[in-house]
Amino acid sequence: MRRAAEPGKRDAKGQYLFDLLCHHLNLLEKDYFGIRFVDPDKQRHWLEFTKSVVKQMRAQPPFTMCFRVKFYPTAPASLKSRVVRYLVFLQIKRDLYHGRLLCKTSDAALLAAYILQAEIGDYDPGKHPEGYSSKFQFFPKHSEKLERKIAEIHKTELSGQTPATSELNFLRKAQTLETYGVDPHPCKDVSGNAAFLAFTPFGFVVLQGNKRVHFIKWNEVTKMKFEGKTFYLYVSQKEEKKIVLTYFAPTPEACKHLWKCGIENQAFYNDALVGAGRGARADSSERVAVIADENYSPADSVLPTPVAEHSLELLLLARHLNGAPCSIEEEKESEASTPTAAEAEEPGALRALCPGAGGAQAEQVNKFVLSVLRLLLVTVGLLFVLLLLLIILTESDLDTAFFRDIRQTPEFEQFHYQYFCPLRRWFACKIRSVVNLLIDT
Incomplete structure (x- = not known):
């Protein structure tokens, strides 16, 4: 690979x-x-x-x-594509060899036996002399006792399994382990203790030694951010107050990489793998230790500002272009001077509206329609400009200082990985479906 x-x-x-x-x-x-x-x-x-x-x-x-x-499937054995299943098998086999996939000795022996069956087939005394399993390196370190256990399982329990079946059984077993899908990032906690932070299909995990000390489901992670070497994970749990977990990466570059991996994983699994396996894999009795309390403040958020907050500004801008009041005070005065429905039903009001009522009403309708059209044109124009700027920022290769500064901001990178990339994947999937449908017909 x-x-x-x-x-x-x-x-x-x-x-x-x-x-x-x-x-x-x-x-x-x-x-x-x-x-x-x-x-x-x-x-x-x-x-x-x-x-x-x-x-x-x-x-x-x-x-x-x-x-x-990059993103481990929640149920790798259920993947339809043979090629994808095999590539995931190779990746997990590599994780086992590099000590990322931690497990009990019995599980390790079974996983290694599946690999052995997939690679050499059934045990044959003529081809496989004593100690034949030692020629394969399944783990960073292993004992002769473990080698004998691997060979025993291979000889007695897996005979007759095809390579494809052994690979599937390997995937089924691997996905049940706590460290399945772990890509560890070395860090230290606030007490200076060494730890590994990792992102799995089911949430955020912290490993110390050979144990998983924290597990936080993706739907409990409200925000991630970094400042220099410091990484912050904002968590909201039903039975706890809002908390912040703080860790320190070796370098600012490592911290940015950790943060980027975090938002990409959260975006991917929230977008593509909603629901199914997360609740079953999470241990509901496990509580996450509170490392630091901090009240959530919207001003600290690195998420993009919702477009809805600009709706009043767009409305006032449109009214200004139409010659109408454009300040909030003038807007209130304008509303105050408009007769209410009750006032309009009074006889005096009716008499004031009666002369030339039909033409005046038609003129008012025309003005209202023109105002709406102008507002739509302004809105569409602004959206087009924003879309064009977004395409230039995300898809173009322009490397001016202005664009480079925007691309390097945490806000833009979070928007890019958490919103833009999933949307692009969704469009690509829809286009592929349409193309396949056209080809089939």
């Missing part, structure tokens, strides 16, 4: 390289995967698809990148 980028289109974006690789693998379900690379400072990064590949790399070509599972 490792490949060196070949020279070619120097201005190619990450999406081009990713699509090229997926085409080579005949991979249609792309959303679970990504391309990872490490910069000269040993900091890991996920390749961003909307930016130029060359501009993201700080090393000299040829560039070495790794095709990895």
Whole structure:
């Protein structure tokens, strides 16, 4: 799953390289995967698809990148695509080898036996002499006792399983483990204790040693932000007050990478994997320790300001263009001077409206329609400008100081990963469905 980028289109974006690789693998379900690379400072990064590949790399070509599972499926054994299942199998097998998938000795022996059955088939005394399992490296470290247990399971329990069946059984077992899908980020807590922060299909976890000490479901995470090396996780739980978990990354770059991975994972699983497995996997009796209390303040939020808050400004702007009052005070005065329905029903009011009533009413209707049309035009124009600016910021390769400063703000990056990317995936999925429907017909 490792490949060196070949020279070619120097201005190619990450999406081009990713699509090229997926085409080579005949991979249609792309959303679970990504391309990872490490910069000269040993900091890991996920390749961003909307930016130029060359501009993201700080090393000299040829560039070495790794095709990895970026978002682990909640139920990998239920994946329909054989190619996707096999790639996820390879990723979890790698996690086991690197010590990320922590488990009991009995579970470790079973997982290794599934790998053995998938790779060499049934046990054959003529082909597999004593100690044959030791030729395979399943874990960072393992004892002779564990090797014997692996061989015993392989000989007695898995005979007759096809490689595909063994891979499926491996996936079913792996997804039940607490550390399934964990991509650990080294940090320290407020007491200076070493910890690993990670994001799984079911929520945010904190590991210390070989134990999971905290688990927070995705629907309990209200916000994530970073300042320098400090990472903040805002949590809201039914039985607790709003709390903030604070951790410290080794470098500001590592902290930004942690934050970016967090908002991408939350956006992906909230968007694509709602409901099913999260409640069953969460341990409802487990409580998250309160590390620091802090009242939530909307001013601290890094989420984009809702468009609805600008509706009054748009309305007043439209009224100003129509020659109507444009200040809030004038708006109130205008409303105060408008006769109410009760006043209009009084005889005096009727007499005042009667002369030329039909023409005056028609003129008022025309003015109202024109005002609405002007408001719609202004609104559509503003939306078009905002959409154009958004497309330039997210899809173009312009690297001016103005655009670069906006792209690097946490607010924009959070909007990009939590809102824009899921929306783009949704549109792409709909377009693929329409195209497939047209091809079938």
